[in-house]
Amino acid sequence: MSHTVYVTSTHGPRLSEPLEFSVPGQIEEDLWIAVDQAGQELLCQRLKNQPDEARTAFVTVASFDGDYEFTLDRPADGAAQGITTGEPIEDDAFVRLNTGYFDVEICSGTAQGEGSSKWGIRHFSSIEEGIDLLPSGNNAIGGFYGPFFTPENGLINPPEHTTVEIEVVEEGPVLYALRMHGTIPDGLLEELKGKNFTIDWRFTYGTPWFSRRYQVDDFQTVINGRSITNKITVGDEFEGGQGELVFDRFDCPGGVRYRAGDPYAGQLVEMVNETIASDGDRPAKFDTFKEMLSGDLESAHWDLYWRLFCSWEGALPEDEIRERLARVCSESHVLADLTDRPWIMADGPVDVQTVPHETIFPGAAQKTVEYHSELGRAMVWWTSEPSGQFQIVQRRQSGWVNWGSNGENECPELPVGVLIKTAYGQYAESWLEVADQLENAPGVTVG
Numbered sequence: 001m002s003h004t005v006y007v008t009s010t011h012g013p014r015l016s017e018p019l020e021f022s023v024p025g026q027i028e029e030d031l032w033i034a035v036d037q038a039g040q041e042l043l044c045q046r047l048k049n050q051p052d053e054a055r056t057a058f059v060t061v062a063s064f065d066g067d068y069e070f071t072l073d074r075p076a077d078g079a080a081q082g083i084t085t086g087e088p089i090e091d092d093a094f095v096r097l098n099t100g101y102f103d104v105e106i107c108s109g110t111a112q113g114e115g116s117s118k119w120g121i122r123h124f125s126s127i128e129e130g131i132d133l134l135p136s137g138n139n140a141i142g143g144f145y146g147p148f149f150t151p152e153n154g155l156i157n158p159p160e161h162t163t164v165e166i167e168v169v170e171e172g173p174v175l176y177a178l179r180m181h182g183t184i185p186d187g188l189l190e191e192l193k194g195k196n197f198t199i200d201w202r203f204t205y206g207t208p209w210f211s212r213r214y215q216v217d218d219f220q221t222v223i224n225g226r227s228i229t230n231k232i233t234v235g236d237e238f239e240g241g242q243g244e245l246v247f248d249r250f251d252c253p254g255g256v257r258y259r260a261g262d263p264y265a266g267q268l269v270e271m272v273n274e275t276i277a278s279d280g281d282r283p284a285k286f287d288t289f290k291e292m293l294s295g296d297l298e299s300a301h302w303d304l305y306w307r308l309f310c311s312w313e314g315a316l317p318e319d320e321i322r323e324r325l326a327r328v329c330s331e332s333h334v335l336a337d338l339t340d341r342p343w344i345m346a347d348g349p350v351d352v353q354t355v356p357h358e359t360i361f362p363g364a365a366q367k368t369v370e371y372h373s374e375l376g377r378a379m380v381w382w383t384s385e386p387s388g389q390f391q392i393v394q395r396r397q398s399g400w401v402n403w404g405s406n407g408e409n410e411c412p413e414l415p416v417g418v419l420i421k422t423a424y425g426q427y428a429e430s431w432l433e434v435a436d437q438l439e440n441a442p443g444v445t446v447g
Helices: 262-278 285-292 302-308 318-336 431-439
Strands: 003-008 012-024 031-036 041-046 055-062 066-076 093-098 104-107 120-125 141-144 165-171 175-183 196-204 210-215 221-223 226-229 234-239 249-250 256-260 344-346 358-371 376-390 389-394 399-405 419-425 445-446
Touching: 012 196, 012 445, 031 055, 041 066, 055 066, 093 175, 104 445, 120 419, 141 196, 141 210, 234 376, 249 344, 262 302, 262 318, 285 302, 285 445, 302 318, 358 431, 376 431
Parallel strands: none
Antiparallel strands: 003 066, 003 445, 012 055, 031 041, 031 066, 041 055, 093 104, 104 120, 120 141, 141 234, 165 175, 175 196, 196 210, 210 419, 221 226, 234 399, 249 358, 256 344, 256 358, 358 376, 358 389, 376 419, 389 399
């Protein structure tokens, strides 16, 4: 038995590109060897989940430039080099993966309401660079927030306020795929209560990017005065330590169209100061937050800006949360759209730390990048549908960097179900070519 697989590819050379294909008949062996036209051997992993009973689906990875072909040849004999697991760092770690390109630790969360409670990727580095972009474990890549983490809903933070059950969908030397299952805690809005979600993650051996897809029970609500139907905020966080930035520039194709500053964040800080200075009959937890919030908020973790007003925390009565956050929203709406805060048309990358609040809100895009202007490292995102807006933060005081698919006042802008591919490497100069490759997957046919 032999089957030849034909690959058509554009947009330059591919490094360990994942290729899925299926051949007629049912094959039982988990690992096979394929041989390409140059005589190089490829390891092929039989998928655990087979979509067609009359065929057998495999996945492999290959490096090539242009059209390419290989032939499924024989079952693999003996141990195969590929994805491995390592010793985890965090207590709630589900798995630590060495993908041959990335070292990532995926956590299930602890639902304690703190930065260190988050599910998602809590440690992340490339093998070659060896620098953890999330060294403290107090931030995460892959959380999703809006419309739940909004003033209207009492700032319910899914990554911090719930845990996920993690299902291994595919496990082998070529592909490791998992699915997170979770239920979002109820907030203030009735229409957002009882919502379940899943997140599918895929990592392949040696590949400089990974993918994910978010599914959430149907919902419709109003955020920032706008009707929101099945749109979410996905947030990727990075940390360089106080005074340091993992990334110091943001860009997207054709230049960046954005508004600078974050009036909502400013109004929330003012409301924090007003609230902790006020008197009233409040739960005991209020005093705990009052003590934590008495220092320098400019250098504080972002969590301390909002946790005081989170209905999940119970530091304030719900009616007071509603009243105070309604005032924050009202003032933020006015400030966000004043004529002295115009849309800026930048022809090139934006130095985010030079603008108010070290925050910009760029307009719609499918391809975006954050990179370090001196070190050359870059994170590149491609989404299968555009996000209507983004929130980009590069805050040197705390060292916190954020990529979020939301607009002003935490308004979510990314459609549910969108495929996200995220690449990382020395791509500061070539990021657009990388984004084009993420968008244009090779075509695969079986002869």
